[in-house]
Amino acid sequence: MTKRRADKSSTEDPSERSEHLFSDEMVDRLKSALVFGEPIPTLPKSTRFQKGQSGNPKGRPKKTSSIPFHPRIEPLPIQELILKEGERGVTIREGDSVSVIPAKQALIRALQNAGLKGNPHALRTSTLLHERIEREKAIEIKAENEFWEAYQQQCRDEIKEAESKGEAPARHLPHPDDIIIRYGKPPLFTGPTNEAELKDMEERIKLTDAFIMQIAVNERCALPENIEAGLRCADAATIFVALLNGTLPKRLQLSDTDFTIRLMYFQNIPKRALLKSTRAAWSAAGLHVPRGKIFPRLEIARAVVEGFKGANEAEEN
Structure with missing residues (x-):
């Protein structure tokens, strides 16, 4: 049996309740004002709110979370088990055909199969999951395209300004x-995006020049x-x-006219100069x-060429 807590509200003296609400000094002042008619002294003006000045200059205190944040470096044991089971082969x-796939992929496949068989709950769950993922992906792609569009405009403005001053434009990477901005799809980069890719592209340009x-x-020797x-x-x-030229960005590729003019130059210079230039070109290419x-x-x-085509086909598949 549990004892009920007695209701003290009916037996508690009103003066005792007032002491909980006001300090003893304030209670004495109220009693004197009511019994003897003495006025309650007003607070000094120095402690009052000043006109044009906030009464709380430090601002409202920040709300503290009821659940304190404790950063964890490692996941909890139950989280580790869930992640481990999700990657388990099934x-x-x-x-x-028989294949082994992660358990999380098997769950998704089972959910879709149940929906295709007419299970309304599985069908609704699968549809909602796909809609949410596609919506989040579309938002992410849109933000990425907007970022690179702004980057393009800024770089082109800087290049135009440098050319107007007769200066060499700064190098932009990418x-x-x-x-290439593709609406509804992530942007496509046809050139180098980092120093390693830039170095590789420069080596291919040197090889192209050497082969020309x-x-x-x-022909001549x-x-x-x-x-x-x-x-x-x-x-x-x-x-x-032709193979190397096709791997370069469009802005650096040689047209048929450019290739013919460059080749004709080397076909008509003195043979000694040709041999010297060719050896230097191969040395520059390493x-x-x-x-x-x-x-x-x-x-x-x-x-x-056949190997190159085979590698591209395998990558596309």
């Missing part, structure tokens, strides 16, 4: 022309009995130029190629 069979010179070397082999090597070098060497073979170029 064997599933689809038709004649370059604004290498960013190598075309002229193959082959021995009379090896003219046909030299022309085949020139074709191989041309293939490498390769040691003997002076006047005729290469590469056409078979090698074709094999490289």
Whole structure:
């Protein structure tokens, strides 16, 4: 049996309740004012609110959370178990094939299968999940596109201002022309976005220049009995130029006219200057190629191109 708490509100003296609300000094002042008619002294003006001055200059105190924040470095044991079970491999069979997928993926697949079979709860849950994820993804993509659009405009304004002053524009990484804004999809970067990618692109440009010179070397420096082999090597070098040129951003790619003009220049300069320039170009690209060497073979170029196409197809799939 539990004892009920006695209701003290009916037995408590009113004067005792007033003592809980006011201090003893205030109670005495009230009694004197009521019994003897003595006025209650007013507070000094120095302690009153001043006109044009806040009565609480420090502002409202911040509300403290009822649940204090305790930063954790490691997850709780139950969280670790949940994450671990979510990644646990589950064997599933689809038709004649058997595969192992994470448990969390199996749960999602089971939910979708139940919805497709007509389960209203599974259908509603799956639909709501997809709608929420797609909405969050769309908001994220929109914010990302807006950020890179503003970046493009700022960079182009800086480039235009530098050109108007006759100064070299500052280097922008990524370059604004290498960013393709695709509404509804994340932006596409066709050029380098960091120092490592920039270095790789510069090496490909050097290789492209060296192969253009190598075309002229193959055509002009082959021995009379090896003219046909030299022309085949020139074709191989041309293939490498096209392959490397296609990996560069659009703003740096050579057009057919640019390629022809550059090749014709090396085809008509003195042979000694051509050999010297070609060797220097290969050295700049980080390769040691003997002076006047005729290469590469056409078979090698074709094999490289086929391998390149195969790698691209595998990446797309």
